[in-house]
Amino acid sequence: MKLLKALKRANVTGSPEESIAVRIAVLVAVMSSVFALALEDIAGTLVTVVAMTVVPFGFFISHRHRHGEQLALKAGLAVALLVVLADFLGSLGPIAGGDIAAVQVPLAEVFLWVQVLHALHVPARRDLVFALVASGVTFAVVGVLSLSVAMAPLLVVWLAAATGALVMGHRDDVRGVGTFDVDRKGSSEPKAVGRAAGVLVVAATAMFLILPAASTSRALAFPVNLPSIETVASPGGLSNPSLGQANPQLGSTSDGSGGIETRASFGYFGFAQELNTGLRGRPDDTLMMRVRAPGPDFWRGQSFDTWDGTTWTLSSDSTRTITGGNPLVIPPSPGDAPATGDDFVATFYLERPGPNVIFSAARPVEVYFPDARLYQLRDGTLRAAVDLGAGAVYTVVSSRQPVTSDLLRLADPLVYEIPDDFAAVYLQLPETPQRVLDLATEVTKNAPTTYDKVRALEAWMASNTTYSLDIPALPAGADAVDHYLFEAKQGFCEQIGSSLVVMLRSLGIPARLAVGYVPGERNPFTGMYEVRASDAHSWAEVWFPGVGWQSFDPTAQVPLAGESGRLRAASGVISWLQARLPGFVDSGLEALMVFGGLAAVAGLTVVGFRVRDARNRRRERDGYQQHVWRLEAVGRRAGLDRSEGESVTEFGARLAGSRMRDPDIGTYAHQLTDWYFSGGVVGDESMLRQNVKEIERRHRDVRTSMTALRSSIRG
């Protein structure tokens, strides 16, 4: 019985919500979350269609029957919810290993069903608030799965609707207290909602600016996906369908003069068996992949260790097969430091077919991949056994040493004895023009450590050469590095990276050329790095004993792992807006000025309204004072001055009872006091103005008439 009573208590229907506006606002919020799910194609079609039709119907029915108990409906909904829950738990069965990614979609469907079923019975405010919170949770589920900003407009709609529902609901509650006959209404509903939404947006923006960026943890299993399984032609070999006919391996693609290719493509020639620095595709801004990572890094694809003066190749393309379950454990490669660094989890969502290389931050230790097999090359880079098409998803956990410049200065390869086999590969140089070698020595003569030598060379190139994709053709037989440093003095990443590697090797420092992508633009809302074809890049990797391979590039803004600082959620928001508002803001400073200007305009508008309000209040007050002056003037004309401390009412009564014999003066004074001290509630100022005008007219000549009367009596 006690349980029954408790159940009854818990199910007592709250006060019915009478406000249609609040109900509609909540409905809009709920529907925006349903649309967000549909937009991201997360839930099934059936449940989405059902939600889109049943939720509005449910809200309508709930409003119609908001005063009823509807016990049968409640019981039916409870049973339906249990069925949904059971179905959800049943769907979790096949999901092994706590794979959170696999849980997300069934979870989203559960929330959608909850929204649908709950919408059928939302008679009271608390039911509507629950629906509002549930829609917020639904957005959270969508937010976890969303890779783009497509849901942003719906989130704005949700925010506006939720704000409106809360503000209007609260105002209704306040209005419902006592009986307050309002003569002068306060701010209108839209104004109040708009003001609250404005404050909320400002506060949310401020909060967004200070919150740390999202990050990933290895505590969870990560999403993996392979839309189609098509094995590559040769196991462990390289396949790059994105190059198509532009693949330099397929034949001559240059103009025969050794010039630079300008073929527009989203493929990158670097993802091939060799890298000819005389060739350069012109990758466009095609979105290649999205990377969810806690910070920026180079997304390495592969590396080259052998240089012949124009082309980079791999000294060995033998591979090691890595098999196992999820995750695949990646063994170290020659030169790698022990995997004792911090976990750096990067999930790659491919948007375009690309090479079968597995991109990662250095140094990968685990890979979550839908295929049970990977190939590892001698340099530690990974290749899939299958082609990686659009929609492929994998996660790589890297072990990143918290490298700082001080640490790199201590770990100097020049003071260590480098093994011969390692040196044979990574100190390899062809016959190199002497002036290149001399330049390396000259530039680094004052640099005490390897790290300082690297930085000195980078600085020299930054000062003495320019970055350009439009460089003169490489003359036949010329050394690419020599031509870049001394003849053309302009080049792009291949020339810059190759020059750095060659000069470092000439100094006895192990180095190699890596290819892959720079981090790309960080989307501050999704927290993902959007990597485009034009982000394809090559850079130098320098070996430091105990640290492993460290990336260096004078053209990319990728900080050392130990010096990257804590990433904020809003990092890159200005540049992101700049890119999407072309012509509107061209620089961070300009953006600041624009936003500052907008803030100033908004501030001035607020000040303007305040000044107007103050003036109106002053006018109101002055209006009263003018009435008093006019009354006093009427009295003075009759020879009656208002005494000190005499109230207006008392003065009016005195005038009325004086020889003026006009009871209207007393009435007017009384009405004037009532009007002013009631804040304008009692009485009407325009009527008072008419009254005082009439009194003035009536007694305009009072003194004259009294004098005339006295004269006639005397006469």
Add this chain to the structure above:
Amino acid sequence: MKIRPKRAVWLLLALSLAMYAASRTTGAGWLVVLVAVVVALVAVGTVSPIIGVIRTSLEAAAPSDATTGRPFPLTFAVGRSSVVVTIALFDVEVGAVGPVTGYCSAVAPYRGVWKELHATVECGAPFGLLKASRDVVIPLGRELTVAPAAAASLNSANLADAVDRDGRTSRGHSEEGTVASLAEYRPGDPLRRIHWAASARHGDLLVKQLEPPITERLIVVAELSGGPYAQEEIAGRALGIVGQGLRAGLVVELWTRSVEGMDRSIVTTSLHAGRLLAHAIAGRVTRPSDESAAGRVVTVSA
């Protein structure tokens, strides 16, 4: 100031904490956006009411006179926030979606003079997630005088006797006074003063020479004592007697004790008497020394 957060605040904070934890494990940037929105919602929803209740300006206006136990209009001008104003003493609780001006009905539980009102202002704007309240003193534009509710307690027969002794019905009495003598008519004398019977006997027009009417004085001595309710009851009875006396056409004096000392006033209206009784305080009131000379004396005390 009192602050009472609603359960929704804890629910939203728990939700934002869960979303933050999820953002730190899944790497989903949208969750950070949602956390920022929810935390901002909580921040605005909890800070705004506190600011609102501090910055809310309240003005009130009351009529100059009211009566105990009877409703009177109370006008409020509320600035800025949406607030609930409670004046427990006057049984007032109004919700104002501000800035707004309006009026409500108030009831004073006892007589007295109020120059200010003690109210509680509660604010939850804009979302109603938290209720902040504080006590405020609202000065009144003009003071509110609450008179006691008149109670009919004097035996009406006594007053009737007094009226009879007044001699209104005696010979020679007119509504304008008693006829003292007759005089010859002069132009300008009112025609209705002509004593037609005497004129007929005398042969010339004679007019009545009148003395002012003699009216008996009623002295009401209101001596308040005891607790507030007892004082209220005494004041009410005194006002009732004054009212009866005035209705009977007597000259009524009301003797009370106020903070300034003894107050002996001839009252012409119940309103006047009510005001005097509103100011009356407990204490001994000196009786008239010679009752026969002073008039009829009614002492109202515990």
